[in-house]
Amino acid sequence: MSPAAAGTRERVRFFDATIVKKAVMAITGIILFAFVVGHLLGNLQVFLGPARINAYAAFLKSNLEVLWFVRTVLLVSVLAHIIVTIQLAGLKAKARPVGYVKKQNPHTSVASRSMYYSGPMIAAFVIYHLLDLTIGAGHPHFAEGEVYANLVYGFQQIPVSIAYIVAIGLLCLHLNHGIYSLFQTLGWAHPKYMPRIKRAATVISILLFLGYISIPVSVMAGVIHL
Amino acid sequence: MNLILHVWRQKNASEKGRMERYEANDVNPDMSFLEMMDVVNENLITQGSEPIAFEHDCREGICGSCGFMINGIAHGPQRGTTVCQLHMRHFKDGDELYLEPWRARAFPVIKDLVVDRGAFDRIISAGGYITAHTGSAPDANALPVPKTDADRAMDAAACIGCGACVAACPNASAALFTGAKISHLGLLPQGQPERSRRALAMVAQYNRELFGSCTNIGECEAVCPKEIRIEVISRMNRDYLKAAWKDRSALRDDQAETEPKAGGRR
Amino acid sequence: MALDSRVPSGPIEQAWDRARFEMKLVNPANKRKYNVIVVGSxxxxxxxxxxxxELGYNVKCFCFQDSPRRAHSIAAQGGINAAKNYQNDGDSIYRLFYDTVKGGDFRSREANVYRLAQISVHIIDQCVAQGVPFAREYGGFLANRSFGGAQVSRTFYARGQTGQQLLLGAYQALEAQVDAGRVKMFxxxxxxxxxxxxGRARGIVSRSLVTGKIETHVADAVILATGxxxxxxxxxxxxxGSNCTAIWRAHRRGAAFANPCFTQIHPTCIPVSGEYQSKLTLMSESLRNDGRIWVPRDPGDKRSPSQIPENERDYYLERRYPSFGNLVPRDVASRAAKAVCDEGRGVGETGLGVYLDFGDAIKRLGRHVIEERYGNLFEMYERITGDNPYVTPMRIFPAIHYTMGGLWVDYQLMSTIPGLFVLGEANFSDHGANRLGASALMQGLSDGYFVIPYTLGNYLASNKLDKVDAASPGFQAVTTDVEDRLKRLLSVRGKRTVASFHRELGRIMWDYCGMSRNAEGLEHAIGAIRNLREEYWRNVNVPGSEGDLNQQLESAGRVADFLELGELMCIDALHRNESCGGHFREEFQTEDGEALRDDAHYQYVAAWEYKGPNTSPELHREPLEFNxxxxxQRSYK
Known part of the structure; x- marks a missing residue:
């Protein structure tokens, strides 16, 4: 037994505790989830016609202080979410230096299994997405303020739509575990409600998926057009 | 039935180990897994080789000594069962079994399938108790405990400290073990006065031992021989976050430095 | 060797109070200057x-397991007795005292038992304060059950894991002291x-099971609690891993061994299924509350139990003991099971088993009630045997469970070596010739929490101890002995494994010194054990080396000691020409086969003094008085 006698203990600072890191992940996750929901609600206005969604976009950009505040919060959340993930992944690698010859993880869901892959891929997509539809880099017909047109032009390119759908699929997979997991992490789990929370997480992530992909699918099907 | 075993052999903590192949022949289905291992070992000794070291004691599933991986599952395929209570009738002739020790940095291998789980003792030592100086207790019925609380405390207290949760966890986290003790004591009225300090101290120790972080996957509860639920982890998180938030700057160790140690318990 | 029991004079009700007052105290500031060794956790x-x-002594605590939480107390299922009388059903300290003395078949020391009953109530208080999750009623107060044939409900329990929960309570308290730096755990x-x-116990020699390192530990007193x-x-x-090495080594160094032949055989264990069997699993005695025990009426009846009609079944306990029925004490139930198996009426492949049938109880109460009461036990049974006890009756058979004998101790729990204290199952003190269910946990905690803190202080305060250190010749000599013995075990390199010797010894003990004994068999056993011991040191094969984890070497040392203890048990059983409690001599029984005590000649504690290898031990008698x-005669008819 390797003694860690009293007195030789190092101090564990607030943000060094793994539980706090997980809580940071959960809280930033909630913020990002809220954005995902809000963003969808905004996007769905595309079905109400160009005037409506362009006006909505203009409204969002009308108050620069609020806009940059929200953007800062989102950016900080994303960074914090990623930083604690990297830290905890580092700990994971250290915590089992010699692996198993054979290991089964039969109870790990696809969603939780893929968190470490879905996360970075979503991040990559978000960067592309910002370049594509916010800044306009690489977009064939980008026009500032013409949200509706930008969107339709974009999705009319089949590879872009497919990439978008795949990314949204990953995002919703990520959320499926994330929503359930945040209840555990923040200590809100209860034996009675956890199965319901698990089901609700699945339903919410499927609804989000359907909501998001309805736009590229509609564009490709010609329901939404210029 | 006849079986083929691939067993992790490692002479001691400092030497490298490797998998070795053994045959277990004429295995009786009524044997326990460890009795099968006993027979393999008796043969090894008779042949002049060193027997496979594995930990065991009560052989009735309660002491928590035994445990290793069987084909990548802690304590083997039967749910809610320690390896000493696992019987050979769950295997079939010709099965190939891979036996490996618990793997975690916090559980260094001592020999073959034996690992050092002293980290668990140190987590308990840090705060997994209710300070009740012998003789100071009031009458046992002075403090009624609602039956549902007592039952839930008992569910968590059933932990045998075998380490399967750590072994099964893809992150090598000891959250189930630590959460079980925090839940057991935190659910009882006797445990309230030290509830915050307990969570802070135990989690701090758990972090010092370099266990991984919980990602809420649930592999631990699936292999737990006492079927402890992962809600205990949530309870630990809540207790810890509450306590840590209230006490962001002065963690337990700082308190310890300022409090006199004399007179026994802190 | 003089046996002074140091029982306080005067009325038994005040004996412990008076003793505590008369005991000397160690000044609080001086406690930390005393080093105390506790072996066993x-x-x-x-x-x-x-x-x-907590009191402030410098404590070193040793256990062979990887953690103190794994000591075998953890496996106790049923419960712990205490004379709380929370159920208002007529219990009292006096009744618990009375039941224990009677249950022990009048071979225990009254004053010790009375103290145990008095302390029992404090144990429950202490454990509840520590957070032991005892079973509770809906009102939030503690639940009790009747256990092991007691006629009052005085047993406190935590599901079927009472021992585990009590041990975890003690373990947590111990770990708190480790953290506080007052206890160093080994x-x-x-x-x-x-x-x-x-002439005083001043330390121990230990071996690290990981590195093989031999170490000496000096102390002012040594406490053995090794089970x-x-x-x-x-x-x-x-x-x-349970073994006799610590107490046997202490015996060889001068501690008298009392009543070694008093062993308890538990009636409800899962029967042996084959040669490879490594241990027996107990099924809680509480099963007898609802299960009915039977065997076929006719010898050699190999039909499956469901095919045996009601009138061809013999519910032998209900027949022989109409008033207690299936709830007779452990020794009586065990012997009755052996008797029917000896008649060829045993069940299962080996013929060594009887049915414990829940068919009637399920019919009467419904499956869900049985499931609620015994669900985890039924699961465990099915896990081990592959049979479903809701459908097929369980098969059970008696198995060795507890040893009432142990090192002789006085009222202050000190052995015949001054400074050597012995607690729990390792001593002989409180259970006489038979232990009642749910009393072992009570005794262990009573000794540890509430007796030793006083009596140890009294010893330390009353005696001026010379300073010794590990370099002193006494320590050196013992260290050399220990090292020589290990070398000897490793150098034999014979043909037989340690386990094969152990199995053979076990067979001899079970056949001749088990549930029933007779003079001829015991004499045979003594010879057989001597021969086996001689062969052991000539032909045992201990592989590996001394310098690392070597489970065979650990086991080899323990079996070597069992080979000596076994002989002493047979000698004790042979000398005691009477039947009492767990000791049943076939020559001494009543007409209807019950134990026949001989109070005129054997109302004493037999304390054996070691006289050297291959020399007969010397018997000392501590007479027992029952005031x-x-x-x-115990009667359960």
């Missing part, structure tokens, strides 16, 4: 180490010998 050792640490460390200097020696039978309900509970 079960209920007795763990609670003692924790409490002594896990995976085995005591291999006791060091006696100038029982049931594993002398090879197959028992004890943990595989409160008058000896009578």
């Amino acid at each position: 079960g209920l007795a050792g763990g609670s003692a180490a924790a409490t002594l640490g 896990p995976r460390t085995e005591m291999l010998d006791l060091v006696v200097i100038d 029982g020696y049931g594993n002398v039978f090879y197959l028992s309900t004890n943990a595989k 409160y509970v008058h000896p009578a």
